Amino acid sequence: MTPHDLLVEATGIRKSFGATSVLRGVDLRIAPGEIHALLGGNGAGKSTLIRIVSGSLRRDAGDLTIRGDGPNPIAVVFQELALLPHLSVAENIYLPHLRRAIAPVRAARRRDEARAALAQIDERLAREALDRPVAEIDLHERQLIEIARALGSGARLLLLDEPTANLTFAESERLFALLRRLAGQGISTLLVSHRMKEIRAVAEVCTILRDGLTVVDRRPLADLDDAGIVEAMGQKAAVRGKPATATATRPDGTTVAIAGPGLTVTLPPGTVLGLAGAPAGPGQLIDALVGAAPGSAWRISLDGAQADLRDPARAVRQGIGYVSGDRAEKGLLTTLPILDNVVAATRVAARRWLARRREADVAGDALARLSIKAGSVDDSPLTLSGGTQQKLLLARWLEHPPRMLVLEEPTRGVDIGTKREIYALIREMAARGTVVVWWSTEFPELIEICDRIVAFDLRGEVSGVIAGTAIDEVALAQATGMAA
Structure with a gap:
């Protein structure tokens, strides 16, 4: 394949942020009409x-050639929407x-083109949601x-960063x-995914x-097995099978009872309860558990006493932690430094908003424990990668271990190695008596981690509730109407 046959040709791309060198000489070549995994x-x-190829970030060095016509040759969907x-x-x-800040557009044309683009993926949403505010x-x-x-932009190259992270x-x-x-029409896709x-x-x-x-430069996937890919990434392969549980050694903790439409379940200390299914059901239960749905039909008790979950702050003060799957809107405090993000739960629980001298040491220890590489605890969390x-977000619960920790897609958009680290941390917290409630759309993950x-x-x-040896992908697919 000659360079003129390529849609994108990037060679020797370099990019640094301050003293941190992020790209040290990256090559990327994409042909027309191919689906290319990054x-x-x-x-x-x-x-x-991706940001450099899309034009939203300037490279420090290297050559980038994009061959294509039209006003929008590239469309991108970032991990954070x-x-x-x-x-x-x-x-x-x-x-x-x-094309301009002020441009007259007929509403009918706008709706027609938007409906056509959205209907390619979800016809119901195209029928019902076009006029609703996002x-x-x-x-x-x-x-x-x-x-x-992205699909409706007329682009010849789609850059998709974890596009299925929130899809069924x-x-x-x-x-x-x-x-x-689209590939058959000559439109290429660069796909970033950890699945x-x-x-x-x-x-x-x-x-x-x-x-x-x-x-690895532009290699057919058929030439690489999963172990070879993981090795090239410099990570350890996933270990199959659920490890022995620590039920017999768990200390006293909190017994959590959950009752609501179609479900009554009691969770002894250290239980890891999985939630499986499309967002509607798990999302309603999670909102109730973390104080985001006052007046909900769900009732939650902690050691026999009904929890006061009128708002998220009360939930935290009663020992309920939460890690959102939406890092940008519900998780990170993006205007505050890493330090404040780590100690946020401790401050809320103590009704304290001023910094203490030892907090920098606490934050530093948490970062080291989770192998989080940051220049300083005073840096912005936006300087860190998505994973x-x-x-x-998990680090903030190390200093303030919760009685119950609610996790919403906690491994969304993270690599295999980081997943293993998160799994190990959750097992450790459960072994110490924390009840964990874990929603994931990845069935293998639920099977590996959860007791029920x-x-x-x-x-x-x-x-239904699936437990023990009955937990497998077939049972979950039948119960949720979703495939693994």
């Missing part, structure tokens, strides 16, 4: 490279077509809207089928980054 561990430089909440769904999807749309549906905006299996399959159709199964299902070739360098930001799993069907209703 792989690498957290912090390898994938998101930085970039929709405007005060605009409607249709207005958000149509934004790439606007602020009223949940994270799961916002992901679809962001992808629809069926929605992911529809997206992959669409990407294959090996979906990478192999849709991508043809891959580029692998490690420590800011290209270590490292997720570990930062509450399944919700596609309507958001409880369809």
Whole structure:
């Protein structure tokens, strides 16, 4: 293949942020009409490279050539969504077509083009949500809207950073089928994902980054097995099978009882309870558990006493921790330094807002324990990669161990190595008596980690509780209406 046959050719790309060198000479070559996987561990430089290729970030050195016509040759969907909440769904999807800050656009045309783009992925959403403000749309549906905006832009290259992180299996399959159709029309996709199964299902070739360098350059995926990919990323392969539980050695902790529509369950100290299913059901229960749904039909008791969950602050003071799957809006305190993010839970629980001298040491210890690499605890959390930001959210509960920890897709967008670190941390917290409630759309993850799993069907209703040896992908698929 000659350079003129390539849609994108990047060579020797370098980028530093202050003293931190993120890209140290990256090469990337993408051909027209191919689905290309960009792989690498957290912090390898994938998101930085995507921003450089898309034009939203200036490179320090290297050559970048993009061959293609049209006003919008590249469309990108970042891991952290970039929709405007005060605009409607249709207005958000149509934004790439606007050439000037003020441009007259017929509302009918805007709606028609937005509907056509969104209907490629979700016909129901295209029928029902076009005129709704994005602020009223949940994270799961916002992901679809962001992808629809990219698809409707007329781009010849789609850069998708973890596009299925908040999608159900069926929605992911529809997206992959669409990407294959677009490839047949000469439209390329650069796909960033940590889910090996979906990478192999849709991508043809891959580029692998490690420590800011290209270590595998445009190689057919069929030539690499999973172990080879993990090794190239510089990470340890996943260990199959659930480790022996520490039930017999767990100290006294809190017994949590949850009762609501279709479910009554008692969780002894150290239980890891999984939630499986599309967002509607797990999301309602999680909101109730963390104090975000006062007046909910769900009732939660801690050691026999009903919990006062009228707001999130009360939940924290009663020993209920929460790690959101939406880092940008519900998790990180992006205007505050890493230090304040780590000690946030301790301050809320103590009703204290002023910093103490020892907090820097506490934050430093937490970062070291979770292998979080930061220049200083005074740096912004936005200087960290997406997966490292997720570990930062867990770090805030190390100094203030909760009685119950509620996790919402805690490994969304993180690499294999970081997943193993998160799994180990959760097992450690459970072994000390914390009750863990864990929602994930990845069935293998639930199977590996959880003692029991509450399944919700596609309507958001409880369809059953699966425990012990009955937990497998077939049972979860049947109970949720979702495939693994």
